[in-house]
Amino acid sequence: MVLSIAVDRSADAARPWIEAARPTHPSLVDVRHRIADLYNMVNVPTVVWIDERGRIARPNDVAFGTDTFRHITGIEAAKHVGALRAWVRGDGGVLSDDQTRALQTLPSSSDQEARAEFGLGQWLSEQGRPEAAARHFVRAGELAPHDFMIRRGTMPIRGIDPMGPAFRGMLQEWTAAGHPYYRPLPD
């Protein structure tokens, strides 16, 4: 089954997308980035395969359901969908625990410091303290510059267009320094 989680500033920010998609699976909203903290997610989309026993069968990966953004992301949908289908049918795609662990990225201390700064910022934002909140969001981004769940995901909370010049500048600086924006698992 599919469990989708919108990591967004509010239910209303996610609502139009969910209502347009009319999913038959549970479609949840995570305004406090709970899932990012628990699973060390640093961008969207992030997918995880979880088996019948509640164990991680394949760790955080980047996958798209369609090729709509392939010209930007360079990531082909079919490959992941094929592997996912095989795993669901019991027809392959099973990794050993050691293989799964080798593919995991565990959080660093500064990642978790960044998430604490995010958490304080998000709380201050809920209290109607946007200037104070912004200080902590910025600090969080400095602590974890690869964490776009924080750096880009907080833009709408700060009144910044997440598709606009601020994002494009951030992305350009990041990629010019030799870092990938998406980090899919190796083949």
Place this chain on the structure above:
Amino acid sequence: MTEQTFTIIDDGVAQDVEASDGQQRAKAAQASGRPVAIDLEERAAYLGVSAEERGRRLAALEAPDFTLPDLEGRPHSLSDHRGKKVFLVAYGSW
């Protein structure tokens, strides 16, 4: 919130305490290795979860459980779906 209170947000749960207690709790959490974000002007601190604790759980390959609402506010937990394969997808409108 009065001048004397301090808000401690402990792994997402906010609680107002006496200012001196609050700062003490933040310091104790920091000393125990937890990440702590403090705003003295706003008199609030967020106590997070350490990289060691999160990492240990993930490396054990047990999918961390969570409970989150849908658009109607109904809570759903990952553990409700034990016995099924789950394809977890995190996305954002941004």
